[in-house]
Amino acid sequence: MLDLNILKLMFKEEFRLQASFFNRSYFLFSSLTIVLFTFIMGATLPMLRHAVAIDDLLLVAHWVLLFYGLGVGGFAMFGDCILERRFGSVSLLLASGYTLPIRFRRLFFLFYIKDTLYYIFFTILPMVLGLALASVFVPISFSSLFYLFVSLTLSFLIGISISVLLFAVLARLGGAVMVIVAACGSYLWFMGIDVKEVAAQLPSLVFYHSHSFYIVLEVLIISLLLGVLSSFFIKEMPTPHERRAKEAFMRTLHLTSRIVSKYGPMLSKDILDLVRSGIIFPVILTFLTPLLFLYAVTWFVESVMLWNFSFSLLFYAAMVGFFCTLLYSWLSNIDISECYNSLPLSMPHVIRTKLILFLFFICVVAVPYLIAIGYLKGEMDLLWIGLFIMFTVSAYVGSVLAYLTGLFTNSYLLDAKILLLFSLAVVPVLLAETLLSFYYPVNSNTSTIYIAGLGLLLAVGSIIFLNRLDDRWKGKLFRIA
Amino acid sequence: MLPVVTNSLTKRFGELTAVDGLTITIQPGELFGFIGPNGAGKTTTLQMLSGQIPPTSGTASVMGIDVASDPISVKAAIGIVPEIEYPPSFLTVEEYLHFAASVRGLPENGNVDRWIEFFGLEEKRETMCMSLSKGQKKKVTLSAALLHEPRMLFMDEPFLDLDPLIQRKLKAWLLDFVRGGGTVFLSTHILELAEKLCTRVGIIDKGKLVAVGSMEELRKSAGEDLEHIFVRLVSA
Numbered sequence: 180m181l182d183l184n185i186l187k188l189m190f191k192e193e194f195r196l197q198a199s200f201f202n203r204s205y206f207l208f209s210s211l212t213i214v215l216f217t218f219i220m221g222a223t224l225p226m227l228r229h230a231v232a233i234d235d236l237l238l239v240a241h242w243v244l245l246f247y248g249l250g251v252g253g254f255a256m257f258g259d260c261i262l263e264r265r266f267g268s269v270s271l272l273l274a275s276g277y278t279l280p281i282r283f284r285r286l287f288f289l290f291y292i293k294d295t296l297y298y299i300f301f302t303i304l305p306m307v308l309g310l311a312l313a314s315v316f317v318p319i320s321f322s323s324l325f326y327l328f329v330s331l332t333l334s335f336l337i338g339i340s341i342s343v344l345l346f347a348v349l350a351r352l353g354g355a356v357m358v359i360v361a362a363c364g365s366y367l368w369f370m371g372i373d374v375k376e377v378a379a380q381l382p383s384l385v386f387y388h389s390h391s392f393y394i395v396l397e398v399l400i401i402s403l404l405l406g407v408l409s410s411f412f413i414k415e416m417p418t419p420h421e422r423r424a425k426e427a428f429m430r431t432l433h434l435t436s437r438i439v440s441k442y443g444p445m446l447s448k449d450i451l452d453l454v455r456s457g458i459i460f461p462v463i464l465t466f467l468t469p470l471l472f473l474y475a476v477t478w479f480v481e482s483v484m485l486w487n488f489s490f491s492l493l494f495y496a497a498m499v500g501f502f503c504t505l506l507y508s509w510l511s512n513i514d515i516s517e518c519y520n521s522l523p524l525s526m527p528h529v530i531r532t533k534l535i536l537f538l539f540f541i542c543v544v545a546v547p548y549l550i551a552i553g554y555l556k557g558e559m560d561l562l563w564i565g566l567f568i569m570f571t572v573s574a575y576v577g578s579v580l581a582y583l584t585g586l587f588t589n590s591y592l593l594d595a596k597i598l599l600l601f602s603l604a605v606v607p608v609l610l611a612e613t614l615l616s617f618y619y620p621v622n623s624n625t626s627t628i629y630i631a632g633l634g635l636l637l638a639v640g641s642i643i644f645l646n647r648l649d650d651r652w653k654g655k656l657f658r659i660a
Numbered sequence: 661m662l663p664v665v666t667n668s669l670t671k672r673f674g675e676l677t678a679v680d681g682l683t684i685t686i687q688p689g690e691l692f693g694f695i696g697p698n699g700a701g702k703t704t705t706l707q708m709l710s711g712q713i714p715p716t717s718g719t720a721s722v723m724g725i726d727v728a729s730d731p732i733s734v735k736a737a738i739g740i741v742p743e744i745e746y747p748p749s750f751l752t753v754e755e756y757l758h759f760a761a762s763v764r765g766l767p768e769n770g771n772v773d774r775w776i777e778f779f780g781l782e783e784k785r786e787t788m789c790m791s792l793s794k795g796q797k798k799k800v801t802l803s804a805a806l807l808h809e810p811r812m813l814f815m816d817e818p819f820l821d822l823d824p825l826i827q828r829k830l831k832a833w834l835l836d837f838v839r840g841g842g843t844v845f846l847s848t849h850i851l852e853l854a855e856k857l858c859t860r861v862g863i864i865d866k867g868k869l870v871a872v873g874s875m876e877e878l879r880k881s882a883g884e885d886l887e888h889i890f891v892r893l894v895s896a
Contacts, residue, residue, distance in 0.1 A: 420791070421787055422787070422788040422790060422791050423752070423786045424752050424786060424788060425786060426754055426758070426786070428751060428752075428755035428758045428759055429755075429758055432762055443762070444759055445763075447762075448748060448751060448759050451750060451751060451755070452749075455750040456749070456750050515748060515749060517744075517746035518745075518746045518747055518748060518756075520707075520740070521710070521740035521741070521801070521804070522760060522763050522764070522804075523732045523733075523763060524735075525731075525732055654714045654731060656707075656712060
């Protein structure tokens, strides 16, 4: 009974945590997006079959879920670091063992169950639900959907249980585990194993094809055992680990001050924060994921739907510029800023520092991405104009976002008025850039002139918004968003 | 130049008037105690005077600088110790102080070593602030406020969470500081501390200043201590 109550509270905690990271409608929105995505996939299944074998699709789907499970397990273990940066200090129910008479092992095991159920409910179920909706239009049997739900869940279970065990052992035995894992991986690689053949032996995938419930039982028992085993590696009397580091601020400051002297201290602090908190990886991933998704969608429209759209590099460039919104959102929202209240720092100064970091990440993540797309599509001749579009769009979107939302991007974007203003400022620009990207193959000279003109307008717009940052944000108190 | 001059200083948060028409003057070399019950407006006053939040109406100048029109210059001229301390989690003690020094435009290393030594933080020099205890965080925040040797300090419960040895050391330092012409605006709940340290005391209740003066001026009868004065004025 107590376990059930704790589990319920852990669910509530997970909801509120996700809400504070993103927004209250995030879970529903993300689940609905998954439903929509798999519905489109399902509805276009007859066409999809022409482009790719169903077995290959199933293979990819099961391995994606396995890696998703690995990621969820890893995030749960490293979540403290990220939360520390976001909130300063956050106590999760997981830490109740410090003050209440309950074993950490028991809490850990309940946390593992909570995470597993939460993601099955909000990710895997919507995936299958989308396909079920598509079954109204295309022949997909309900029995195959049932088996798919079970097999995808098994994949996720394998991923999360391995990940949780790995990180729990890692916390106790340190780098030795990583060395063993790397050695095993290297051995398999050098033995010349056929990766696809090995991948096809994934128990969950074997279950999907064989419908053997012995496999389900096996995976469930193994996952449960791995969860129990992981909990044995949890210390019952954990000693708070003191994190130490050699002085790196002054070295970073010497470097940043040469480039942006006025913003050097803030920039150096943010760089150290990003690296030491490990948040730099989610930042890059958050940025990369929608970009990869965009590539997948355009591939889907061109290769599967066989629609005669030519998504040139210029289209990608405009979209990449827009996706930078997410990047600014991360950079502005994951920082503890209260300490700035007692220093001679203004909010516009801190916002401008975020924009410098924003520009840096665009250069190191978005530019290589655009180059890769140009290379893959054989459109390297459009690279310079693509870079021009990407930089002008991202500078404009970033400036608008910084002006409207400052350091409180996620919470301010929930304000209907601000969201409307943001949409009015950004959507027409994206539409114009998209139309110009389609017009480019028709008349490249005229299109180039329009793109250049629009780019100049966006640059002027960016300068206007940046100059108005002081009016809007001067004198505001630094606080948790 | 007077360290603090306010005239009808008011702060409203929607319907709530947190500080209502505050008029005070603080002389150089004063250790001014600001006391009041919870929610009386102490922290809001301190935040307005130290340039953290703008007043709704009225005027205030700190070290001759208008707090409403130039809050950054006010912050540059003074030292602020907030009640709740939030040093950045992933910077070490030494790095945060270097950060504060560089934001204040101090030469490399500034007074960092001096204050690390003063507050006994030598062993925690390379510890990230997230791993510090509350008391250690307070010491780091105090160090950051004192790095640039300001002549005016705004302190909100600075002794909270500090160990007795450091409390004693800090008290002695503050008395030396005001003797040398420095000024302190001290917001506290600890009446004994205010009574021992402060040259003048202001009592605020429901946003209004209900009394201001030296201990002698506030006493109604011989032997009345600050606790009695406080209870008499606030209960009334």
